[in-house]
Amino acid sequence: MDYLVKDFSFKLPQELIAQKPVKPRDHSRLLLLNKKTGALAHQHFYDFINYLHPGDVLVLNDSKVFPARLIGKKEISGGQVEVFLHRVIDDAVWECLIGGRVKEGGTIVLSAGLTAQVLKNNQDGTWQVKFNKVGKQFWLAISKTGLMPLPPYIKRPIKTSSDKADYQTVFANPQKIGSVAAPTAGRHFTKNLLSQIKKKGVKVVFVTLHVGLGTFAPVKVDSVKDHKMHSELAEISSEAVSIIRQAKKQGQRIIAVGTTSARTLESMDLKKIGQQTFWTDIFIYPGYKFKMVDALVTNFHLPHSTLLMLVSALASKDYIDKAYKEAVKQRYRFFSYGDVMFIS
Numbered sequence: 001m002d003y004l005v006k007d008f009s010f011k012l013p014q015e016l017i018a019q020k021p022v023k024p025r026d027h028s029r030l031l032l033l034n035k036k037t038g039a040l041a042h043q044h045f046y047d048f049i050n051y052l053h054p055g056d057v058l059v060l061n062d063s064k065v066f067p068a069r070l071i072g073k074k075e076i077s078g079g080q081v082e083v084f085l086h087r088v089i090d091d092a093v094w095e096c097l098i099g100g101r102v103k104e105g106g107t108i109v110l111s112a113g114l115t116a117q118v119l120k121n122n123q124d125g126t127w128q129v130k131f132n133k134v135g136k137q138f139w140l141a142i143s144k145t146g147l148m149p150l151p152p153y154i155k156r157p158i159k160t161s162s163d164k165a166d167y168q169t170v171f172a173n174p175q176k177i178g179s180v181a182a183p184t185a186g187r188h189f190t191k192n193l194l195s196q197i198k199k200k201g202v203k204v205v206f207v208t209l210h211v212g213l214g215t216f217a218p219v220k221v222d223s224v225k226d227h228k229m230h231s232e233l234a235e236i237s238s239e240a241v242s243i244i245r246q247a248k249k250q251g252q253r254i255i256a257v258g259t260t261s262a263r264t265l266e267s268m269d270l271k272k273i274g275q276q277t278f279w280t281d282i283f284i285y286p287g288y289k290f291k292m293v294d295a296l297v298t299n300f301h302l303p304h305s306t307l308l309m310l311v312s313a314l315a316s317k318d319y320i321d322k323a324y325k326e327a328v329k330q331r332y333r334f335f336s337y338g339d340v341m342f343i344s
Helices: 045-051 135-145 160-166 184-188 191-199 238-250 259-267 306-315 317-329
Strands: 029-033 040-044 057-061 069-074 080-090 093-099 107-109 115-121 127-131 177-179 203-209 232-236 254-257 276-280 295-299 340-343
Touching: 029 045, 029 317, 040 045, 040 317, 045 191, 045 340, 057 238, 057 259, 069 135, 093 115, 184 295, 191 203, 203 238, 203 259, 232 238, 232 259, 238 254, 254 259, 259 276, 259 295, 259 306, 295 306, 306 317, 306 340
Parallel strands: 029 340, 057 203, 057 254, 254 295
Antiparallel strands: 029 040, 069 080, 069 107, 080 093, 093 127, 107 115, 115 127, 203 232, 232 276, 295 340
């Protein structure tokens, strides 16, 4: 079936868009969806462990979000400019989004002694920008002055200290900095819950996919099949590859935490032994047959989004439509700081 983007729509009251997270993290609400029958049940995320079995493999994305939003001023006019870091190109040169009118050759003055020279308009909504600092000095300046890249539907000021902690998973790897948006499904886990899950005999493994803007970019075509995803860098360690390969051979469940983990798993080469590092632009929508993922932990997603299309491929569009209507009816909290669903 050829789906239109408008087919992936639902009515969402604005007050259900979560503006801040539930605390503790694992006290968010959990909607259970049986992908075979469409049956629904309501729990809290701390109950998630009750739906896991010894031998299951739980796959989490350990990419760390960095404070990618920088506020500065144009050197000459003093006009305010926002620089949103997207992807490093070469040492000091980054691909960025820029909020405010700038010209090639202009300089933006930021905090912590950081400046940015505008090199090139990429003509696709992004710019190439060269910073005056590199390496540790660059990251030190970013950590001091950058703001967490909260989505635009969060209509409140960013709280520097609390949002830096809240908009991050407890297992984010400091050696795996690279995401400009949080792999939000993983946010619901606490260290204690992960410890209890391991004690139950569930194997917990990590993959890395650095979340780029493409994952959340609006779909600007009418037909779903005409949309093209941006590429994102993914990595799976040799240990994780071995565990996943063995689990598939033994028929054990592979449970992806978040759509980023799911896309990483569906892009991996199961025949290949050892570490895998690759760029993926996989686009999963109804009609896709999953090779790796058996179950999925996922937040509630935006209408018309590629993420909503992915979950509709796993559980069927009809079941996802039903689940989302129930979530709205029961006043679940939506999007990045919202509640969560387990599709199994």
